[in-house]
Amino acid sequence: MNPSVDDRLNSVLRALQTVVLPALPESASLAREQVMLAMGHIQIIQAQRDATPAFEEGELADIRAMAAAVLAVDKAPATCAAQRAALAAALANEAAPTRTASEAIRTAIDALLIAAREADARDYHAALAATILPMGRARARKDREWFAIMGFDIELSGG
């Protein structure tokens, strides 16, 4: 039988916890802290592992939805045409790996926001902002929930 990913990660955790950490003197504070953080990372990765592909696909779906909404904003000045075309091309590319595709769309939206501001197209820029902010916030809420397990979030981590 092949060892599963969990079998292997559990063995790494056990080695860190029962062999490496006890072997470190109390004075080796950085090393001890790093081992504990490494153990924390592994435990969280284990907890998130099965859901990770769906999470990343959800990220891509959300940024694609934002891109489509941004492209639907009308009254774009002519000086933004190239950036809108680049965004449309990034949105149309369905062959790229999930994270690469997401980043390409984010980069294209970023370029459009810069162009809109440089064009001093205030109404258009305001309409872009009104489109992006609620969608960006909704995505950030999902990301917060995803990372709540790390314990920093006093609202969502149960602190």
Added chain:
Amino acid sequence: MIDTEPQLAAMLEARKARRALPPYIPQADADVAALLAGFFSREVPGSTVSGIARIGGGASKEQFVFTLTPPNEGPRRYVLRMDALEGITETSRAREYEILKAFRGVVPVPDPVWLDAEAVHFPTPAIIMEFVDGVTKPQTDAVSVTGLGTVLGDPLRGLIAPQYYENLAKIHNFDWTKAGLKHFSAPTADPKQATRWLINFWKELLEQDAVTREPVLRLATQWLEDNLPDCDKPCVVHGDYRTGNYLFDEASGRITAILDWEMCYIGDYHADLGWLLQPVFGSRIDGVFRVSDIAPRDEWIAAYEAASGNRVDPVKLHYFTVFNAWKSYILVSALGMQAARTAHNHQDVLLTFLAATGPMFVDDLARLLMMEESR
């Protein structure tokens, strides 16, 4: 160079050259011992260095505590702080040394004793300061990362609170014009220069280090540039004032040292307030949120105004609330992640852990900017 404080503009240019360097290897204890022995053979001939131990905590510098025994004198403990190649912050040891010297006798600070700003002796810029006794959190508190989520609890909260307000008031009311700060520039050319310099500095860091192009961050950058407030009273801004960044005596509750001055600059005091009022630096117990685990927000603001005599302008506080959520994202999701990806820090595993706070700041920025839109 960009339009920011000249010393910082030069620092931003210099850091570009470090990006291509190979991975940073943490200093081995034996190497640090040799470095200290060599340094003090020149600085304090006849002295001995002993008891060298690495200090954990923090997210930017390599830190070691050691004992120096000069000839015919008793032993004294010191802390060595050395830069990694990159980290969650981009700061100057020369500025840190100078501001600590300036605040000796004003608020409790560790005495900075030696400086190697140009890495003449140490492999990277370094500062050596006196060791100060105290803790950053009660021994009963759970393990936290860089002091986030520290709970002082009773009775410490009541003992520490008056000192906490008083020290911040003294920092903001300090007369820096008479302090001879050679490594800082006064942003007094026009009322917006202080905050313009500040925004330009952090924007450049974001441009250099962004590992993703987050649309909400771009909108926040543009909003901050378009809404620069006047700074009526340029003052020393600590830059990271919060519970977790001061030492106190656990028995008496006496604050023994204000720490982490590395992000200090001359600017608008609202910037410190917007920083420490962030939820990530507070506590929530039984549904009650406390700023730095000191007091609920409105109570905190009233106490600060009473201690300092500085009026808190809600419009400026809102601006710097946006700024600090933006700055926090840049720290954890740009500088920290870039340092981890380039393996230019000794705590990559911590930096990638802290980066998980990034979505909290994106959420907050979107919420704050939507409030603006609805006005």
